[in-house]
Amino acid sequence: MKTFSKSLLVGLLAIGFSSAASxxxxxxxxxxxxxxxxxxxxxxxxxxxxxxxxxxxxxxxxxxxxxxxxxxxxxxxxxxxxxxxxxxxxxxxxxxxxxxxxxGKLVLWSAQEGYVDDKGEILKKNTFSKLALAQPKLAPYGLAAEETMKKLGLYDTLSPKFVLGESIGQTFTFISTGNAQLGFVALSQVYEDGKLKSGSAWIVPGNLHNPIxxxxxxxxxxxxxxxxxxxxxxxxxxxxxxxxxxxxxxx
Missing domain, CATH: 3.40.190.10 (Periplasmic binding protein-like II)
Incomplete structure (x- = not known):
């Protein structure tokens, strides 16, 4: 019985070492x-x-x-x-x-409840001072944001208010900390299980930018x-x- 237990232990250890090695x-x-x-x-x-x-x-x-x-x-x-x-x-x-x-899906998001309407009309109202987006030359979501504003005919009007992040992660930080009242981020950053985690948002229609x-x-x-x-x-x-x-x- 002792011999069996010892053999079994040795075998289990061998399997463990083999798994770790692989x-x-x-x-x-x-x-x-x-x-x-x-x-x-x-x-x-x-x-x-x-x-x-x-x-x-x-x-x-x-x-x-x-x-x-x-x-x-x-x-x-x-x-x-x-x-x-x-x-x-x-x-x-x-x-x-x-x-x-x-x-991916692009979203216009604000950390403030009720700030962004569900149709993105706030962009046309232009009542904010800072709009965050990722650097278009570095981040595809930033490029999609740029394409969206050009498609809406708002790029030239809004560009003086841009706050550019090196990545979509930094862009999210700009908005979440209030350094920008709103901005374009990835839907995955503000949604989970199909629900908005905080703030207010407009999911940008896919026909306003190239597929991400x-x-x-x-x-x-x-x-x-x-x-x-x-x-x-x-x-x-x-x-x-x-x-x-x-x-x-x-x-």
Whole structure:
């Protein structure tokens, strides 16, 4: 009996050590708009696989520059489809790894209750002093905001009031702290489970800007990383897609 128990213990320890040895770590560059869903997805993935995910959040444009300069990322979740396509043409990704993981939605948001009406008429009234948006050259959501205002014929009128964030995350901070009365952010930053978490908002109709298709790729550094392949596969799974939808994205 003692011999059996000892053998069983040795076997269980061997399995544990083998599992730990096969676990890998991946560095993931993530567009700031996807911060909340990424944290939830990473936690679920780590629990299921034992792999460790270390995410970094920021603007797509800055991540592209960092990747070009040798930043040690294995996977890149961009806020557009153009940047990953560019990296693909430059042979900077694992062949065949590019896919759209989400389609984002733009929202005009204020931290103040009742400040933004549900049709965005406040933009035409122009009664505010500061309007925040992400830098269009760095962040696709900023570009979508710019396209929206031009489509509405309000860009020239409103541009003197712009407060530009380096990323959609910084833009959200400008608004949430009151440094700007309102601004354009990602729906995922202010909605959860289909409900507005705080303040007031207008969900911008999709016909006012180009689609915000967000693509993911395995970068050259991560092409032989087993965890990177498993993570991108998990990102396309039904549980991950269901979670992504709860943050206001289309999948």
């Amino acid at each position: 676990a890998e770590e991946i560095q993931v560059a993530v567009a700031a708009n996807f911060t909340a869903p990424m944290k939830a997805i990473a936690a679920n993935f780590e629990k299921e696989t034992g792999h460790k995910v270390t995410p970094s959040f920021g603007s797509t444009g800055k991540f592209y520059a960092q990747i070009q300069n040798g930043a040690p990322f294995d996977v890149f979740l961009a806020a557009d489809d153009e940047t990953p396509a560019k990296l693909e043409k430059e042979n900077g990704i694992k062949a065949g790894s590019r896919f759209t993981y989400a389609t 298709r967000q693509d993911a790729v395995i970068l050259t550094k991560g092409k032989d990383n087993k965890a990177a392949a498993e993570f991108t596969k998990y990102l396309q799974s039904e549980p991950a897609k269901a979670l992504i939808r709860t943050f206001g994205y289309d999948v």
